[in-house]
Amino acid sequence: MEAMPRGLKALSWITGALFGVALYMVFFYAPREAVMGEVQRVFYFHVAAGWVGALAFLVTAVAGVLYLARGNRRWDIVAQASVEIGVVFTLINIVSGSIWARPIWNTWWTWDPRLVTATVMELIYIAYLMLRQGLEDPGRRARFGAVYGILGFLSVPLTFLSIRIFRTIHPVVVGNSDPTAQGAFDMTPRMLQAFMFSLMTFTFLYATALWHRVRLGRLAEKVDQLKMKVMAG
Protein backbone atom coordinates (compact mmCIF):
# COMPACT_ATOMS: atom_id res chain seq x y z
CA MET A 1 0.00 0.00 0.00
CA GLU A 2 1.33 3.40 -0.97
CA ALA A 3 2.53 5.62 1.89
CA MET A 4 0.59 8.70 2.93
CA PRO A 5 1.48 11.60 0.57
CA ARG A 6 3.61 14.32 2.13
CA GLY A 7 1.02 16.92 1.18
CA LEU A 8 -1.65 15.04 3.12
CA LYS A 9 0.63 14.67 6.13
CA ALA A 10 1.36 18.40 6.10
CA LEU A 11 -2.33 19.25 5.64
CA SER A 12 -3.27 16.99 8.57
CA TRP A 13 -0.77 18.71 10.88
CA ILE A 14 -1.85 22.18 9.76
CA THR A 15 -5.50 21.27 10.33
CA GLY A 16 -4.70 19.90 13.81
CA ALA A 17 -2.88 23.12 14.72
CA LEU A 18 -5.71 25.29 13.34
CA PHE A 19 -8.24 23.23 15.29
CA GLY A 20 -6.30 23.86 18.51
CA VAL A 21 -6.23 27.62 17.83
CA ALA A 22 -9.95 27.60 16.95
CA LEU A 23 -10.77 25.92 20.28
CA TYR A 24 -8.68 28.53 22.10
CA MET A 25 -10.50 31.35 20.29
CA VAL A 26 -13.93 29.87 20.99
CA PHE A 27 -13.35 29.27 24.70
CA PHE A 28 -10.87 31.98 25.75
CA TYR A 29 -10.64 34.69 23.08
CA ALA A 30 -14.30 35.30 22.25
CA PRO A 31 -16.23 36.99 25.07
CA ARG A 32 -19.21 35.44 26.80
CA GLU A 33 -22.45 36.58 25.20
CA ALA A 34 -24.36 38.94 27.50
CA VAL A 35 -27.80 37.30 27.36
CA MET A 36 -27.39 33.64 26.35
CA GLY A 37 -24.24 33.03 28.39
CA GLU A 38 -21.82 30.18 27.67
CA VAL A 39 -24.11 28.18 25.36
CA GLN A 40 -23.66 30.86 22.68
CA ARG A 41 -20.15 29.45 22.12
CA VAL A 42 -21.79 26.41 20.48
CA PHE A 43 -22.68 28.78 17.64
CA TYR A 44 -19.07 28.92 16.30
CA PHE A 45 -18.74 25.20 15.54
CA HIS A 46 -22.48 24.74 14.89
CA VAL A 47 -22.39 27.12 11.91
CA ALA A 48 -18.98 25.87 10.77
CA ALA A 49 -20.31 22.27 10.74
CA GLY A 50 -23.34 23.42 8.70
CA TRP A 51 -20.98 25.14 6.25
CA VAL A 52 -18.95 21.94 5.83
CA GLY A 53 -22.16 19.98 5.21
CA ALA A 54 -23.22 22.37 2.43
CA LEU A 55 -19.71 22.46 0.93
CA ALA A 56 -19.48 18.66 0.97
CA PHE A 57 -22.81 18.27 -0.84
CA LEU A 58 -21.76 20.89 -3.40
CA VAL A 59 -18.55 18.92 -4.07
CA THR A 60 -20.68 15.77 -4.46
CA ALA A 61 -22.85 17.47 -7.07
CA VAL A 62 -19.81 18.80 -8.97
CA ALA A 63 -18.12 15.38 -8.82
CA GLY A 64 -21.38 13.86 -10.10
CA VAL A 65 -21.39 16.19 -13.10
CA LEU A 66 -17.72 15.39 -13.79
CA TYR A 67 -18.40 11.64 -13.55
CA LEU A 68 -21.29 11.86 -16.01
CA ALA A 69 -19.22 14.01 -18.37
CA ARG A 70 -15.99 12.01 -18.27
CA GLY A 71 -16.93 8.59 -16.89
CA ASN A 72 -13.87 8.48 -14.65
CA ARG A 73 -14.46 6.35 -11.53
CA ARG A 74 -12.35 8.62 -9.36
CA TRP A 75 -15.11 11.26 -9.44
CA ASP A 76 -17.56 8.71 -8.05
CA ILE A 77 -15.12 7.98 -5.22
CA VAL A 78 -14.84 11.73 -4.49
CA ALA A 79 -18.66 12.10 -4.53
CA GLN A 80 -19.23 9.23 -2.12
CA ALA A 81 -16.43 10.39 0.20
CA SER A 82 -17.85 13.90 0.26
CA VAL A 83 -21.38 12.70 1.05
CA GLU A 84 -20.11 10.71 4.01
CA ILE A 85 -18.32 13.77 5.43
CA GLY A 86 -21.34 15.97 4.70
CA VAL A 87 -23.66 13.60 6.57
CA VAL A 88 -21.37 13.57 9.64
CA PHE A 89 -21.05 17.36 9.78
CA THR A 90 -24.73 18.02 9.07
CA LEU A 91 -25.55 15.67 11.94
CA ILE A 92 -23.21 17.70 14.17
CA ASN A 93 -24.95 20.87 12.97
CA ILE A 94 -28.44 19.56 13.74
CA VAL A 95 -27.62 18.04 17.14
CA SER A 96 -25.54 21.00 18.36
CA GLY A 97 -28.33 23.34 17.22
CA SER A 98 -30.83 21.33 19.22
CA ILE A 99 -28.62 21.57 22.32
CA TRP A 100 -28.32 25.35 21.85
CA ALA A 101 -32.10 25.61 21.35
CA ARG A 102 -32.98 23.91 24.65
CA PRO A 103 -32.09 26.87 26.94
CA ILE A 104 -32.76 29.57 24.30
CA TRP A 105 -36.04 28.39 22.75
CA ASN A 106 -36.97 26.26 25.76
CA THR A 107 -37.28 23.16 23.57
CA TRP A 108 -34.97 20.58 21.95
CA TRP A 109 -36.95 20.61 18.71
CA THR A 110 -39.54 22.71 16.93
CA TRP A 111 -41.03 22.36 13.44
CA ASP A 112 -39.22 25.45 12.19
CA PRO A 113 -38.47 25.70 8.42
CA ARG A 114 -34.68 25.69 8.99
CA LEU A 115 -34.73 22.65 11.27
CA VAL A 116 -37.06 20.75 8.96
CA THR A 117 -35.17 21.52 5.73
CA ALA A 118 -31.81 20.69 7.35
CA THR A 119 -33.17 17.36 8.60
CA VAL A 120 -34.73 16.52 5.23
CA MET A 121 -31.39 17.33 3.57
CA GLU A 122 -29.60 15.02 6.01
CA LEU A 123 -32.11 12.21 5.34
CA ILE A 124 -31.71 12.66 1.56
CA TYR A 125 -27.96 12.06 1.84
CA ILE A 126 -28.28 9.20 4.34
CA ALA A 127 -30.58 7.60 1.74
CA TYR A 128 -27.86 8.21 -0.90
CA LEU A 129 -25.40 6.12 1.14
CA MET A 130 -27.96 3.39 1.86
CA LEU A 131 -29.23 3.13 -1.72
CA ARG A 132 -25.69 2.89 -3.09
CA GLN A 133 -25.11 -0.14 -0.90
CA GLY A 134 -27.96 -1.92 -2.67
CA LEU A 135 -26.43 -1.65 -6.14
CA GLU A 136 -23.93 -4.36 -7.07
CA ASP A 137 -22.78 -3.15 -10.48
CA PRO A 138 -20.09 -0.44 -9.96
CA GLY A 139 -20.97 1.42 -13.18
CA ARG A 140 -24.68 1.53 -12.36
CA ARG A 141 -23.90 2.52 -8.77
CA ALA A 142 -21.70 5.39 -9.93
CA ARG A 143 -24.28 6.66 -12.45
CA PHE A 144 -27.02 6.45 -9.85
CA GLY A 145 -24.82 8.25 -7.30
CA ALA A 146 -23.99 11.02 -9.77
CA VAL A 147 -27.61 11.73 -10.72
CA TYR A 148 -28.80 11.45 -7.09
CA GLY A 149 -25.98 13.74 -5.90
CA ILE A 150 -26.92 16.41 -8.46
CA LEU A 151 -30.66 16.26 -7.73
CA GLY A 152 -30.10 15.95 -3.96
CA PHE A 153 -28.16 19.19 -4.01
CA LEU A 154 -31.44 21.08 -4.54
CA SER A 155 -32.02 20.57 -0.81
CA VAL A 156 -28.89 22.60 0.08
CA PRO A 157 -29.92 26.07 -1.21
CA LEU A 158 -33.43 25.38 0.09
CA THR A 159 -31.97 24.81 3.58
CA PHE A 160 -29.76 27.90 3.30
CA LEU A 161 -32.61 30.12 2.09
CA SER A 162 -35.30 28.70 4.39
CA ILE A 163 -34.57 31.26 7.13
CA ARG A 164 -34.63 34.06 4.58
CA ILE A 165 -37.84 33.20 2.71
CA PHE A 166 -40.03 31.61 5.41
CA ARG A 167 -41.22 33.00 8.73
CA THR A 168 -38.86 31.47 11.27
CA ILE A 169 -37.55 31.73 14.81
CA HIS A 170 -34.04 30.69 13.67
CA PRO A 171 -31.56 33.60 13.74
CA VAL A 172 -29.77 34.65 10.52
CA VAL A 173 -25.99 35.04 10.78
CA VAL A 174 -25.43 36.85 7.47
CA GLY A 175 -28.23 39.36 6.82
CA ASN A 176 -31.25 40.46 8.81
CA SER A 177 -33.15 38.07 11.04
CA ASP A 178 -36.92 37.66 10.98
CA PRO A 179 -38.44 39.85 13.75
CA THR A 180 -39.75 36.62 15.32
CA ALA A 181 -36.23 35.11 15.52
CA GLN A 182 -35.15 34.12 19.02
CA GLY A 183 -31.48 33.93 20.02
CA ALA A 184 -30.13 36.50 17.54
CA PHE A 185 -27.20 38.57 18.81
CA ASP A 186 -24.77 41.21 17.61
CA MET A 187 -21.24 39.87 17.21
CA THR A 188 -18.40 41.82 18.82
CA PRO A 189 -15.16 42.04 16.76
CA ARG A 190 -13.65 39.18 18.81
CA MET A 191 -16.74 37.03 18.28
CA LEU A 192 -16.56 37.71 14.55
CA GLN A 193 -12.86 36.78 14.46
CA ALA A 194 -13.53 33.51 16.34
CA PHE A 195 -16.41 32.79 13.97
CA MET A 196 -14.41 33.43 10.79
CA PHE A 197 -11.47 31.42 12.13
CA SER A 198 -13.79 28.50 12.95
CA LEU A 199 -15.18 28.59 9.40
CA MET A 200 -11.65 28.52 7.96
CA THR A 201 -10.57 25.70 10.30
CA PHE A 202 -13.57 23.57 9.39
CA THR A 203 -12.86 24.16 5.70
CA PHE A 204 -9.35 22.79 6.27
CA LEU A 205 -10.83 19.92 8.28
CA TYR A 206 -13.14 19.12 5.36
CA ALA A 207 -10.29 19.15 2.83
CA THR A 208 -8.16 16.89 5.06
CA ALA A 209 -11.00 14.46 5.79
CA LEU A 210 -11.92 14.35 2.08
CA TRP A 211 -8.38 13.52 1.02
CA HIS A 212 -8.16 10.72 3.64
CA ARG A 213 -11.61 9.42 2.72
CA VAL A 214 -10.81 9.42 -1.02
CA ARG A 215 -7.66 7.37 -0.30
CA LEU A 216 -9.85 4.95 1.66
CA GLY A 217 -12.26 4.72 -1.30
CA ARG A 218 -9.43 4.03 -3.72
CA LEU A 219 -8.06 1.33 -1.43
CA ALA A 220 -11.53 -0.26 -1.16
CA GLU A 221 -11.79 -0.31 -4.94
CA LYS A 222 -8.37 -1.91 -5.23
CA VAL A 223 -9.36 -4.60 -2.71
CA ASP A 224 -12.62 -5.27 -4.59
CA GLN A 225 -10.82 -5.62 -7.92
CA LEU A 226 -8.22 -7.97 -6.44
CA LYS A 227 -10.95 -10.01 -4.75
CA MET A 228 -12.67 -10.51 -8.12
CA LYS A 229 -9.38 -11.47 -9.73
CA VAL A 230 -8.51 -14.01 -7.01
CA MET A 231 -12.02 -15.49 -7.11
CA ALA A 232 -11.93 -15.76 -10.91
CA GLY A 233 -8.49 -17.33 -10.88
Next chain:
Amino acid sequence: MFLREAPADTLSYMILGYSVILGTITLFLMSLVLRFRSLARDLKVLEELESK
Protein backbone atom coordinates in the same frame (compact mmCIF):
# COMPACT_ATOMS: atom_id res chain seq x y z
CA MET B 1 -26.35 53.63 37.82
CA PHE B 2 -28.07 50.81 35.96
CA LEU B 3 -27.88 47.23 37.15
CA ARG B 4 -27.20 44.83 34.32
CA GLU B 5 -28.82 41.40 34.38
CA ALA B 6 -26.32 38.51 34.55
CA PRO B 7 -26.15 36.15 31.53
CA ALA B 8 -28.18 32.96 31.75
CA ASP B 9 -26.39 30.00 33.35
CA THR B 10 -26.05 27.77 30.28
CA LEU B 11 -22.61 26.25 30.92
CA SER B 12 -23.91 22.66 31.06
CA TYR B 13 -25.45 23.04 27.59
CA MET B 14 -22.19 24.37 26.20
CA ILE B 15 -20.32 21.39 27.66
CA LEU B 16 -22.91 19.00 26.20
CA GLY B 17 -22.73 20.75 22.81
CA TYR B 18 -18.96 20.57 22.54
CA SER B 19 -18.90 16.98 23.83
CA VAL B 20 -21.20 16.02 20.94
CA ILE B 21 -19.25 18.06 18.38
CA LEU B 22 -15.77 16.88 19.38
CA GLY B 23 -16.94 13.32 20.14
CA THR B 24 -18.57 12.92 16.72
CA ILE B 25 -15.53 14.30 14.87
CA THR B 26 -13.23 11.98 16.86
CA LEU B 27 -15.44 8.94 16.15
CA PHE B 28 -15.50 9.76 12.42
CA LEU B 29 -11.72 10.17 12.22
CA MET B 30 -11.23 6.93 14.18
CA SER B 31 -13.58 5.11 11.80
CA LEU B 32 -11.44 6.31 8.87
CA VAL B 33 -8.28 4.94 10.51
CA LEU B 34 -9.89 1.61 11.45
CA ARG B 35 -11.42 1.07 8.01
CA PHE B 36 -8.13 1.92 6.35
CA ARG B 37 -6.23 -0.59 8.51
CA SER B 38 -8.83 -3.28 7.88
CA LEU B 39 -8.65 -2.76 4.09
CA ALA B 40 -4.84 -2.73 4.16
CA ARG B 41 -4.94 -6.13 5.93
CA ASP B 42 -7.39 -7.49 3.34
CA LEU B 43 -5.17 -6.23 0.54
CA LYS B 44 -2.14 -7.95 2.01
CA VAL B 45 -3.98 -11.28 2.27
CA LEU B 46 -5.32 -11.00 -1.28
CA GLU B 47 -1.89 -10.17 -2.66
CA GLU B 48 -0.50 -13.26 -0.94
CA LEU B 49 -3.29 -15.41 -2.39
CA GLU B 50 -2.73 -13.96 -5.83
CA SER B 51 1.01 -14.65 -5.76
CA LYS B 52 0.48 -18.36 -4.92
